[in-house]
Amino acid sequence: MDDVDAVQAQIARTMLESGDWVTARLDGVAYLEKSPLIYWMMAGSFRVFGVHDWAARIPLALSVVLLCWVTYRFGRWAMGEQAGVFSGVALATSVGLYLFTRIQIPDAVLTLTIAVTLWAWMRLQEPEEANPRAWAILMGFALGCGLLLKGLIAIVFPLGAGLLYMAATRQLWSGATWKRLQPWLVLLVMMVVAAPWHVLATLWNPPYFAFSMHSGPGEYHGFFWFYFFNEHLLRFLNLRYPRDYNTVPRALFWVLNLAWLFPWSAFLPGAVKLSYNRGSRAGRLRLMLLCWIGVVMVFFTFSTTQEYYSMPIYPALALLAGAAIAEGRWVRAGRWFTVAIFGSLAIVLGTVLFMAARLPAKGELADALAQHPEMYTLSLGHMLDLTLGAFAYLKLPLALAVAAFAIVAVGAAIARRRVGLMVAVMVAGMVVFFQAARLALVRFDPYMGSxxxxxxxxxxxxxxxxxxxxxxxxxxxxxxxxxxxxxxxxxxxxxxxxxxxxxxxxxxxxxxxxxxxxxxxxxxxxxxxxxxxxxxxxxxxxxxxxxxxxxxxxxxxxxx
CATH class of the missing domain: 3.40.50 (Rossmann fold)
Known part of the structure; x- marks a missing residue:
């Protein structure tokens, strides 16, 4: 697609062809705002498979699979096999993870590094852990990769969550706990992974005019100011230059997470009834999950936001939902809520399909869309362009979506107390729905791309x-x-x-x-x-x- 999707792929291609793996460039112009690891991953894929659009997507796709596997193993380690499986499939079939990995953005890979870091943190705090050095090295490697994906938040989020967890469990001032965490080894590995690029980028892109805390037209202060001050501090304060972005209202940013975890958010209320006693490994993990979610969401409450910025909490939400389902907390209420939501969606979309079936689909889909250019700085701004006439071009995806929602509504209703069957039906329905979404994206391709x-x-x-x-x-x-x-x-x-x-x-x-x-x-x-x-x-x-x-x-x- 146009916009950031093809931009990321073209930067990777330019790096591969030019041999300059330090400074990203667009149209020959230095593009200093992002870390390079996502470009390096795509460039590596290009070298192996050739420069193709599908080759650009392979690293992100594999990273998402690995993220779901890590979530499963994290849950299994602390809460048992069933909770781990439910958590993994909940993340894999959640709307948000599917939706925001259609574009080449590094957030899913960043989420993977955060999940690995916090899993290593938990493992290192276990006195009986057999391989503490290996987990410390893995933590440092994950933190370093995170820095090379999206900057300092890759450290702020796991460090904030980990320290808050240690404070909540009264381990913050425990020398024995810090000794098990091996912070100097973690820091060393992180610096070995991340420092070389930051140093080279600073040296290769020095300031051109005098240093200033306020950038403006015609001023160029080099990589260090733009990346660390403009892209981190000033973006957080909503003062970034240039002002080419929008932000999601705070309350909506919080509430939308229920949509991003859909349909498994129906079972999140059951997390209230789970045990958070630090005397058990499962209780300690759940306490860490609350700290994880809290740090990320509070951070973005005071910062600028896009819809997908909360992606780092998706594994934590999935683990809570998976635990609630496995322990039978809120499952009956969640099941009937799922039946009601999916049934309602099937009826609404079925009605839209019936109305759209009578409309002609002549010419191009773009002709039937509304235009809201003022909203396109948001990730999902184009969703507002949909009209009833546009659905005339989307009859097959609509029919598949209706079938998917009907399958889940009926299947969840007859599953009764068979939790495994209910989960399987929901997974099957979401797989069908994702195919409907994929077909819709194919129809939108001429509009979203060139x-x-x-x-x-x-x-x-x-x-x-x-x-x-x-x-x-x-x-x-x-x-x-x-x-x-x-x-x-x-x-x-x-x-x-x-x-x-x-x-x-x-x-x-x-x-x-x-x-x-x-x-x-x-x-x-x-x-x-x-x-x-x-x-x-x-x-x-x-x-x-x-x-x-x-x-x-x-x-x-x-x-x-």
């Missing part, structure tokens, strides 16, 4: 490419064609800061530069949203805008 424009560009005569936006709007074209472009009025958003670096390429042009090139007699191509066409006609005249390809409200134009 593959058809990329294909048309590849089949066209050679020429210089111009993009009428800030790179992200057509990022899939850059991936599929592996081309760079001139960016028309595109010095904004995530490329703005790097554009002021002393070695930044001169890829940014204004209207006057565009007109001069377009009328030069050389062949140029232009990627643009159709909403910008009136302005372009004013600049060069409609007769000089030749349509090469149009798709879902986007155009590839040529000057000849």
């Amino acid at each position: 593959y058809q424009l990329a294909t048309a560009l590849l089949e066209s005569p050679p020429g210089t490419l111009i993009e009428a936006d800030a790179y992200y709007a057509f990022s899939s074209v850059f991936f599929y064609t592996n081309r760079e472009a001139l960016l028309l009025n595109g010095r904004s958003a995530n490329l703005e800061y790097g554009s002021y670096a002393p070695n930044a390429p001169q890829v940014f042009i204004d209207d006057a530069g565009f007109v001069r090139r377009w009328e030069s007699g050389e062949r140029y191509y232009l990627l643009t949203d159709n909403g910008d066409l009136p302005h372009l006609r004013e600049l060069v005249g409609e007769a000089h805008l030749h349509v090469v390809k149009q798709s879902s409200g986007k155009s590839l134009l040529s000057n000849m």
